[in-house]
Amino acid sequence: MSAEVTTRTQASEGTRQPFGQRVRDWWNSRSRLEQWLMIIPVVVLVYLLPVMNFFPLSTEPWTDYELALFNAARLGLIALGLNVVLGQAGLLDLGYVGFFAVGAYVAAIMTSRDSFLTDPRYSWVVVVPVAIAITMVSGVVIGTPTLRLRGDYLAIVTLGFGEMVRLLADNLEPLRGNRGFQDVGGPPGTYANGSPIFTQGDGKPWYWLTVTFIIVILLLIGNLERSRVGRAWVAIREDEDVAEIMGVPTFRFKVWAFVIGAGIGGLSGVLYAGQVGFVNNQRFDVVTSILFVAAVVLGGSGNKLGVLLGALVISYLPDRFQLAPEYRFLIFGIALIVLMIFRPQGLLGARQRLLARGRQAYQRLVGKPEPVATESALIDSGKGTNA
Amino acid sequence: MSDPTPVEKGLAAEVQGMSESELAQHLEEVAEAVAPDREIQVDVGDTLLELDDVTLRFGGLVALDSVSFGIRRGEILGMIGPNGAGKTTCFNVMTGVYRPSSGEVRLEGRRLGRLKRYQITRRGIARTFQNIRLFEEMTALENVVVGTDARHKTSVVGALARLPRHWQEERAGVERAMALLEFVGIADRAADRAKNLPYGYQRRLEIARALATEPKLLCLDEPAAGFNPAEKDELMELIRRIRDDGYTVLLIEHDMRVVMGVTDRIVVLEFGKKIAEGTPAQVRDDPAVIAAYLGVPDDGAA
Ligand SMILES: Nc1ncnc2c1ncn2[C@@H]1O[C@H](COP(=O)(O)OP(=O)(O)OP(=O)(O)O)[C@@H](O)[C@H]1O
Numbered sequence: 001m002s003a004e005v006t007t008r009t010q011a012s013e014g015t016r017q018p019f020g021q022r023v024r025d026w027w028n029s030r031s032r033l034e035q036w037l038m039i040i041p042v043v044v045l046v047y048l049l050p051v052m053n054f055f056p057l058s059t060e061p062w063t064d065y066e067l068a069l070f071n072a073a074r075l076g077l078i079a080l081g082l083n084v085v086l087g088q089a090g091l092l093d094l095g096y097v098g099f100f101a102v103g104a105y106v107a108a109i110m111t112s113r114d115s116f117l118t119d120p121r122y123s124w125v126v127v128v129p130v131a132i133a134i135t136m137v138s139g140v141v142i143g144t145p146t147l148r149l150r151g152d153y154l155a156i157v158t159l160g161f162g163e164m165v166r167l168l169a170d171n172l173e174p175l176r177g178n179r180g181f182q183d184v185g186g187p188p189g190t191y192a193n194g195s196p197i198f199t200q201g202d203g204k205p206w207y208w209l210t211v212t213f214i215i216v217i218l219l220l221i222g223n224l225e226r227s228r229v230g231r232a233w234v235a236i237r238e239d240e241d242v243a244e245i246m247g248v249p250t251f252r253f254k255v256w257a258f259v260i261g262a263g264i265g266g267l268s269g270v271l272y273a274g275q276v277g278f279v280n281n282q283r284f285d286v287v288t289s290i291l292f293v294a295a296v297v298l299g300g301s302g303n304k305l306g307v308l309l310g311a312l313v314i315s316y317l318p319d320r321f322q323l324a325p326e327y328r329f330l331i332f333g334i335a336l337i338v339l340m341i342f343r344p345q346g347l348l349g350a351r352q353r354l355l356a357r358g359r360q361a362y363q364r365l366v367g368k369p370e371p372v373a374t375e376s377a378l379i380d381s382g383k384g385t386n387a
Numbered sequence: 388m389s390d391p392t393p394v395e396k397g398l399a400a401e402v403q404g405m406s407e408s409e410l411a412q413h414l415e416e417v418a419e420a421v422a423p424d425r426e427i428q429v430d431v432g433d434t435l436l437e438l439d440d441v442t443l444r445f446g447g448l449v450a451l452d453s454v455s456f457g458i459r460r461g462e463i464l465g466m467i468g469p470n471g472a473g474k475t476t477c478f479n480v481m482t483g484v485y486r487p488s489s490g491e492v493r494l495e496g497r498r499l500g501r502l503k504r505y506q507i508t509r510r511g512i513a514r515t516f517q518n519i520r521l522f523e524e525m526t527a528l529e530n531v532v533v534g535t536d537a538r539h540k541t542s543v544v545g546a547l548a549r550l551p552r553h554w555q556e557e558r559a560g561v562e563r564a565m566a567l568l569e570f571v572g573i574a575d576r577a578a579d580r581a582k583n584l585p586y587g588y589q590r591r592l593e594i595a596r597a598l599a600t601e602p603k604l605l606c607l608d609e610p611a612a613g614f615n616p617a618e619k620d621e622l623m624e625l626i627r628r629i630r631d632d633g634y635t636v637l638l639i640e641h642d643m644r645v646v647m648g649v650t651d652r653i654v655v656l657e658f659g660k661k662i663a664e665g666t667p668a669q670v671r672d673d674p675a676v677i678a679a680y681l682g683v684p685d686d687g688a689a
């Protein structure tokens with residue numbers, strides 16, 4: 001038995017590496033300094049995107065190009081948050097839109113003149129931490145009872161939570177149902193001539209702000225990934241029972257994943273509410289939740305860059321090619337099915353580094369700075385191909 | 388340590404070409420890194436883990452029927468019995484996967500009671516699985532580091548802010564994990580994902596991951612399953628070295644040559660009942676045991 005397995009592994013080593021893997025190997029063999037020197041121009045390019053409003057990038061005249069970019073970035077932020085829950089800890093959360101809604105409503109209540117608060121003119125700088133804190137608390141409230149459930153049950157209960165938030169918005173008088181909240185506030189700041197920087201019509205500052213949040217969150221989540229926390233999440237995703245038996249307090253780390261994901265969802269809700277300037281009960285339905293999941297799964301659940309790519313595909317491409325809204329879901333559906341058949345791991349397969357000092361360790365042990373992470377492994381793993 | 392066997396010599400590639408004294412020193416260093424905080428167990432022989440009249444029912448099926456036995460510190464205890472006898476179930480009760488319907492399990496005199504599974508692990512019981520259950524998408528090294536995390540305290544805030552304890556635990560965890568991979572002899576594939584490892588490597592990786600939790604008691608569930616005789620010899624050697632490093636080992640194994648060759652005492656289960664307990668020689672000659680194994684004399688005894 002062992003002999004058979006050994007031969008198969010050797011055989012797979014002999015085959016030519018797929019393109020993605022060769023790119024990754026090349027990247028991994030660069031030094032840290034070289035990697036940063038290459039990342040910086042890419043980041044600069046990302047920041048410059050809004051001023052590159054020309055063919056083939058532009059979405060105009062159909063859709064405002066800068067707003068299209070902002071919407072893609074906002075979905076990217078959401079996907080990053082959902083990826084913590086779904087991609088890293090493996091918890092199928094179908095009610096993620098609920099946290100997005102909580103963030104948007106907190107922003108509305110704290111800044112709109114329609115609010116029931118007596119003086120709802122809080123600075124946006126206060127709104128952001130408060131909204132994140134409140135969504136995180138709602139994450140604990142929802143997570144503590146539901147995270148004892150697994151798999152399908154968890155999916156159904158979270159689906160219910162998403163709907164619950166929407167129904168509360170429909171029916172609770174202070175949340176104003178369909179009438180909603182006007183004049184939701186945005187970040188402070190004015191140009192030299194006194195006009196505000198953040199307006200509903202101008203997507204550029206919103207895009208830059210969101211990209212900045214994305215970068216900060218990428219760094220923070222990277223820190224978590226390469227620590228006991230990230231390892232606990234992946235262990236839970238791989239085999240929850242074994243994780244627990246190996247000493248991982250699984251329940252606590254699942255709640256943490258939920259709460260961190262919730263906080264990021266709340267932040268994107270605040271950004272959304274501020275840019276649109278209006279919040280009512282219309283944009284927080286199940287379909288939106290599924291769209292978030294689609295961005296994560298399409299891009300590559302468990303891969304931070306992958307889910308950003310997924311968000312770009314789901315948000316920007318339809319704007320770019322002027323897809324009518326009623327066809328969008330049809331095409332996403334077909335695209336997802338095709339992807340699941342030919343590339344179940346998503347556009348970029350999951351691969352996270354789980355050790356803060358892994359580079360040095362692997363260098364010492366096997367003379368290479370990074371794990372041998374073969375994407376072909378998904379095909380060679382013996383699942384299905386084991387004759 | 389002073390007299391390395393050929394098996395030990397073959398363990399890690401880097402060992403080859405060393406002189407005897409160099410090798411001895413190398414192994415000592417490995418052992419030091421594997422269990423740095425382990426105090427030398429002087430009181431060999433006192434009871435480490437005790438099953439007291441444990442009964443476990445699955446509906447109508449009595450999987451464990453008033454089972455009592457103790458495991459002494461520093462010994463290798465074998466557990467044998469025909470298929471379905473309740474051996475794995477016994478592990479599951481000891482590690483908190485199932486709670487006994489009646490009776491209790493005590494580790495160092497303290498009841499495991501209603502402890503959660505991860506708390507039991509931290510108390511000092513670690514196990515491997517009969518059907519290998521690794522974290523497949525993780526590398527071998529990462530798998531073992533997850534084991535070391537059982538003793539770590541960094542939580543979300545510490546990891547986010549990269550506090551000093553995070554770095555210190557990260558360094559210590561990786562060091563220990565690398566030492567353990569060398570100890571079980573699979574360091575050359577440390578960077579491979581667990582699912583891509585050859586079968587024998589996976590079995591040994593499970594042992595390394597369990598050892599990483601710094602257990603007092605290591606429970607091995609059929610670790611030699613699917614091994615050829617040479618691999619079984621290596622495994623027996625490894626189990627002895629684990630014991631020599633101060634761990635207590637509970638070994639479920641069907642292969643009589645392995646069981647007789649490596650254990651100090653043996654407990655025999657049949658249909659959930661303990662039918663015999665004693666030294667390998669006693670158990671081998673026990674009529675009840677011979678009867679349990681289809682009434683034919685046990686060929687492993689020959
Ligand atoms: N979760 C469960 N639910 C119901 N019955 C179970 C469960 N787990 C084990 N059993 C039953 O308990 C009995 C003991 O099983 P166990 O796995 O402990 O046997 P074993 O001694 O490990 O056998 P083997 O040598 O085949 O591994 C078997 O009859 C099995 O079918």
Ligand SMILES: [Mg+2]
Pocket residue numbers: 474475476517
């Ligand atoms: Mg068994």
